[in-house]
Amino acid sequence: MSATLYVLSTLGGYVLTSALLLKCPGLLHRPKRQRFRCRHISHRGGAGENLENTMAAFHHAVNIGTDMLELDCHLTKDEQVVVSHDENLKRSTGVDVNISDLKYSELPPYLCKLDVTFQKGNECSDISAFACSVLPMANPLVSPESHSEGKDNRIPLLKEVFEAFPQTPVNIDIKVNNNVLIRKVSELVSQYKREHLTVWGNVNYEVVSKCLKENADIPIIFCLQRVLLLLGLFYTGLLPFIPFKEEFLEIPMPSIILKLKEPEKMSRSQKFIIWLADTLLMRKALFDHLTARGIQVYIWVLNEEQEYKRAFDLGATGVMTDYPTKLKEFLHNYPV
Structure with a gap:
C-alpha cells in the first residue's frame, strides 16, 4: 500500500510540476533573446504574386511591408550561392540540368509562368520532404489552375538579396x-x-548540425527529427524540463494537404493519418509554451484567410504565404 501511495504521489508531483512549467516556463528557462519577430513571411518572396525566388518577388514583398523573406539556396559549379528552390531546373526553367553542374553565367532563365506549389492541385514537394516519414501520401496531382507570371526570370545571387534588403x-533553406x-x-x-x-536550416538533421x-551566431530551425522529438517530449510532459538550441519552429499545417490533393481520391487511412498529424502538431499549448521561451513558431505555407486565422488563433508567431498582399490585408484586420 505504501509503495502504491509513493508511486501515485511521485507521478502526481511530476504531472503538476510539468503542467506548471508548461504554463510558466520562465520559472526554469530564461527566454531566448529575439533579434527580430515576424508575423508576415513571404514564401519564396511571394510565389503566388511574382515568379518565385526572384528579385522582383523580393522587392514586391518588401514594398508591401513583409517582415521576412523566405528563400532557398544552392551552389553553382563555380561556387556561387544562388537563390533557387530546385537543384534540378527542369520544373522552373524547362531545362533538365542541375545547378551544381553549371557556372552561374550558364544558368538558364526561369519560365515566364510557374505553378504555385501550395495551391489546390499543385505539387507539394516541401510537405512531402517534411512529412514523408509520418504521412503515407500519394504523389499530389499537378494542376495548371494556379500559377504566377513575371518578366524578371533571372536566378539571383544570395548576395544580391543581402545588398538590396540590408534591414x-x-x-534561408539550405537545400542540399x-x-x-x-x-x-x-x-x-x-x-x-x-x-x-x-535564420537558416533544413528538414535534415545533419544539415542543421553543420x-x-x-556559425553558431546564426539562429537555426528545428529539423524534422527534432520536431518529432519535440512532440514526444510535449506529450510525455518532459518538454518544460528540456533546453533547446533552436530558436525557430517552422512546420507545415498538415490539414492543407487535403486542399492540395483531391480528397475524394484519398483513402480513408490517408485522411485519418493527416487528421491525426494535424491534431498532434497544431496545439496551442505547445505554441504558447515555445513562444514564452522565446522560440518563434512559423506555419507554412498558408494561402487562405481561414488558414491564416487558424494559425494565429493557435498562437503561431508568424505565417509563411505565397500571397503577401492577401496576408497583409488579413493582418490589417486581425488583432495583434
Missing part, C-alpha cells in the same frame, strides 16, 4: 547537404553583418 530578416554551400552562406552572412537578421557548427 530585412531573411529565412553540401559543406561548401553551408560555408559560403555563412561567409556571406558574416560579410554583410546579418547574423542578427538571418549550420550550427559552422
